[in-house]
Amino acid sequence: MISKTMKKKLLSVLLCTTMISTMLVGCGSKSAETPAAGTTEAGTEADASAADTAGSDEAAEIYMFISSPEYADAINELIAAYQEVKPNVVINYETTQNDYPTLLKAKLNSGECPDIFSSTSGKEIGTYLDYSYNLADQPLAGAMTDSVKSVMMSGDEVHGLSIKGNYFGILYNKGLFEEVGIAEFPQTMADLEAACEKLSAAGYTPFTTGFAEWWVYKHCFQTFLDAAGKDDVEGLVKKFAAGEAKLSDYPEIYDDFFSFIDLAVKYGDAKPLEADLSTEDAAFASGTVGMMLGQGAWVEADILKINPDIQIGFDGYPVNDDAANCKIIGGSDQALRVNKDSKALQPTLDFLNWWYTSDYGKTWFKDVAGVIPPISDAEAPDMEVVKQGSALEASEGTATLSITYSTDSFHQAFGEIMQSYVAGTIDKDAACEQIESKWVELEGAE
Amino acid sequence: MQLGRKKKQTIETVLYTLPAIILVTVMMYIPFVMSGYYSLTEWNGIAKEPVFIGFDNFITLFSKGSDFAKSLIFTARYTVVFMIVANVFALALAVILVKKLRTANILRGIFFVPYIMSMTIVGFIWKFIFSQGFAKMFEMTGLEFLNLSWLGDPKLAFYSVAFVGIWQSVGFYVVLYIAGLQAVPSDVLEAATVDGANGPAKFFRVTLPLLGPSITTCIFMSLTNSLKVFDIILALTKGGPGGSTYSVTLDIYREAFQNNNYGLGAAKSLVFFLIILVLTQLVLKGSRNKEVDI
Numbered sequence: 001m002i003s004k005t006m007k008k009k010l011l012s013v014l015l016c017t018t019m020i021s022t023m024l025v026g027c028g029s030k031s032a033e034t035p036a037a038g039t040t041e042a043g044t045e046a047d048a049s050a051a052d053t054a055g056s057d058e059a060a061e062i063y064m065f066i067s068s069p070e071y072a073d074a075i076n077e078l079i080a081a082y083q084e085v086k087p088n089v090v091i092n093y094e095t096t097q098n099d100y101p102t103l104l105k106a107k108l109n110s111g112e113c114p115d116i117f118s119s120t121s122g123k124e125i126g127t128y129l130d131y132s133y134n135l136a137d138q139p140l141a142g143a144m145t146d147s148v149k150s151v152m153m154s155g156d157e158v159h160g161l162s163i164k165g166n167y168f169g170i171l172y173n174k175g176l177f178e179e180v181g182i183a184e185f186p187q188t189m190a191d192l193e194a195a196c197e198k199l200s201a202a203g204y205t206p207f208t209t210g211f212a213e214w215w216v217y218k219h220c221f222q223t224f225l226d227a228a229g230k231d232d233v234e235g236l237v238k239k240f241a242a243g244e245a246k247l248s249d250y251p252e253i254y255d256d257f258f259s260f261i262d263l264a265v266k267y268g269d270a271k272p273l274e275a276d277l278s279t280e281d282a283a284f285a286s287g288t289v290g291m292m293l294g295q296g297a298w299v300e301a302d303i304l305k306i307n308p309d310i311q312i313g314f315d316g317y318p319v320n321d322d323a324a325n326c327k328i329i330g331g332s333d334q335a336l337r338v339n340k341d342s343k344a345l346q347p348t349l350d351f352l353n354w355w356y357t358s359d360y361g362k363t364w365f366k367d368v369a370g371v372i373p374p375i376s377d378a379e380a381p382d383m384e385v386v387k388q389g390s391a392l393e394a395s396e397g398t399a400t401l402s403i404t405y406s407t408d409s410f411h412q413a414f415g416e417i418m419q420s421y422v423a424g425t426i427d428k429d430a431a432c433e434q435i436e437s438k439w440v441e442l443e444g445a446e
Numbered sequence: 447m448q449l450g451r452k453k454k455q456t457i458e459t460v461l462y463t464l465p466a467i468i469l470v471t472v473m474m475y476i477p478f479v480m481s482g483y484y485s486l487t488e489w490n491g492i493a494k495e496p497v498f499i500g501f502d503n504f505i506t507l508f509s510k511g512s513d514f515a516k517s518l519i520f521t522a523r524y525t526v527v528f529m530i531v532a533n534v535f536a537l538a539l540a541v542i543l544v545k546k547l548r549t550a551n552i553l554r555g556i557f558f559v560p561y562i563m564s565m566t567i568v569g570f571i572w573k574f575i576f577s578q579g580f581a582k583m584f585e586m587t588g589l590e591f592l593n594l595s596w597l598g599d600p601k602l603a604f605y606s607v608a609f610v611g612i613w614q615s616v617g618f619y620v621v622l623y624i625a626g627l628q629a630v631p632s633d634v635l636e637a638a639t640v641d642g643a644n645g646p647a648k649f650f651r652v653t654l655p656l657l658g659p660s661i662t663t664c665i666f667m668s669l670t671n672s673l674k675v676f677d678i679i680l681a682l683t684k685g686g687p688g689g690s691t692y693s694v695t696l697d698i699y700r701e702a703f704q705n706n707n708y709g710l711g712a713a714k715s716l717v718f719f720l721i722i723l724v725l726t727q728l729v730l731k732g733s734r735n736k737e738v739d740i
Binding site for chain 2: 009012017099101102105109127212214271272273274279407408409412413416417418419420421422423425426442
């Protein structure tokens with residue numbers, strides 16, 4: 001009897017001790033073991049490759065942790081193609097569906113910065129400067145288009161590259177416009193209003209707005225901000241962030257932007273604050289809606305999936321009476337960055353340079369990923385928005401991707417304020433006042 | 447001998463609880479103390495060193511027009527509505543379901559099903575019902591209230607969120623109340639009948655007081671659950687339209703993980719922790735005092 005209970009007790013004591021010791025071992029071993037394991041792995045690989053290939057390159061391992069999961073398949077193909085060029089270089093590619101910034105921060109704080117990581121372009125280029133390598137002297141910087149490069153700069157340094165270029169503007173239904181007798185997309189506010197009247201008289205809804213999404217507002221807003229900022233939009237945004245400028249001093253924003261929003265609400269969806277991206281896609285693809293706001297090249301594939309016959313037109317936002325302000329916007333809002341303290345810095349740079357300058361890399365953008373190339377010397381994919389976008393870029397130029405000068409924290413607050421305005425809970429002056437104070441609160445400190 | 451045994455017992459107790467203590471310490475207490483420190487700093491989650499700024503975060507919190515105050519008011523409203531409606535409704539349902547209905551068992555199941563579904567899924571289902579479902583039903587019936595923008599109007603969005611929250615969790619409280627109702631001794635109820643008490647009198651003077659422990663539990667649970675409301679709002683409105691449905695937890699999430707103000711986010715969660723602590727203690731004390739024993 002006694003021995004049995006004793007045994008039981010002994011057993012549980014043993015169990016306890018094992019558990020604790022495993023826990024302690026588990027916690028402690030990591031730092032000691034990882035580098036050792038890493039070197040052995042690299043070592044065996046080097047041996048293997050030295051044995052069977054004539055590859056003179058050193059073996060290296062690149063850790064790539066980036067956002068944009070929609071291009072995972074395309075990037076895997078890119079990596080596979082690079083394996084043929086440099087079989088000794090192993091690229092560990094990892095992506096995530098959501099919450100990329102949080103995961104990246106966790107990695108940075110635990111001291112394992114990926115060799116290639118992402119951030120947004122523009123203002124966040126500065127946020128991650130502690131970690132990122134200056135690419136200005138690399139061949140890839142020379143290959144990049146100016147509109148993409150302009151949002152990757154920190155002073156004279158280039159701190160990012162991009163998977164794709166992008167176009168932002170209004171998508172419109174060419175068939176409907178022809179049907180009601182509008183030959184050309186309106187370039188001024190007065191023409192736009194007339195077009196809306198014609199469309200709604202013919203029984204169509206002129207706009208689908210997407211006003212339930214906070215990011216739709218920033219896409220609409222940037223053309224007006226560009227018009228207000230003229231040649232120095234970044235400077236103007238800095239002034240707003242420092243609290244040195246008032247929205248009411250800029251008629252392009254205070255009058256034109258708000259009357260544009262009013263117009264969109266008046267001629268838009270029945271429930272504007274419930275219209276999200278999928279509602280917008282469905283409405284536009286149904287063929288009864290004239291224009292789609294706040295979007296760009298990325299929605300075309302989804303619309304064509306629903307309605308393959310729709311004739312999509314693409315143009316900029318009319319701002320006021322000056323047709324010259326009505327320009328599409330080009331650039332890239334995502335940036336890939338290189339870790340400047342990377343152990344595999346040179347192999348990483350080689351890979352990225354190969355991507356931007358090799359023959360395979362140049363065709364990858366169109367043939368594999370189906371995106372607008374961020375480099376000047378490559379063909380664009382066969383999409384209406386892209387074709388018309390690059391034609392417009394060639395004929396009248398593009399406006400600045402000014403959303404990248406503020407972070408998404410601000411844009412989200414901005415979107416919420418505009419939603420209150422659309423809902424009618426605050427008026428224009430209150431909205432302006434809130435936008436000004438949010439700009440200072442969220443962007444001014446740094 | 448006696449002393450040796452006691453010593454052994456103490457060692458055993460310590461040893462047995464040690465794994466749990468270590469885990470809880472690593473996962474709860476240490477982060478708690480750390481967030482206490484971070485609440486005194488300005489830190490964006492990226493920089494290698496947080497900057498110590500003293501109580502500035504707490505001053506910002508309570509300054510005029512802060513989002514925190516707005517989200518506190520929203521959470522308070524939500525909590526009051528949720529506690530009252532969920533408890534009254536659950537108690538009423540429980541009273542009906544302990545009656546000898548033929549469908550009682552099936553109905554209990556039906557009311558409980560939403561509770562075992564994930565909040566996110568419930569949120570998306572209702573988002574669909576509020577937009578497409580209501581639009582279709584309006585076409586068919588022409589009832590005006592179906593045509594309102596239930597998620598797009600800042601005033602209505604509050605009620606939509608509260609309604610879905612209650613709809614989802616009412617089954618849980620029904621189960622708790624049913625358990626309580628079944629524990630009410632039938633001899634006391636029979637005695638009341640003999641004394642000439644009618645239905646309502648029996649319920650309010652006998653059943654309800656004897657339900658004390660269940661009510662305490664349900665009120666306590668509904669209080670903490672509604673204070674912590676997060677996922678249902680994220681799935682339904684993401685805090686919109688126009689920031690009208692930000693709860694405190696969602697506001698903390700936004701501050702820390704979207705605006706990258708980890709310091710301010712930590713300060714907010716500390717203040718919120720204190721509010722929850724005080725509130726729950728008060729409610730627990732208050733309702734315990736009212737409980738009666740047979």
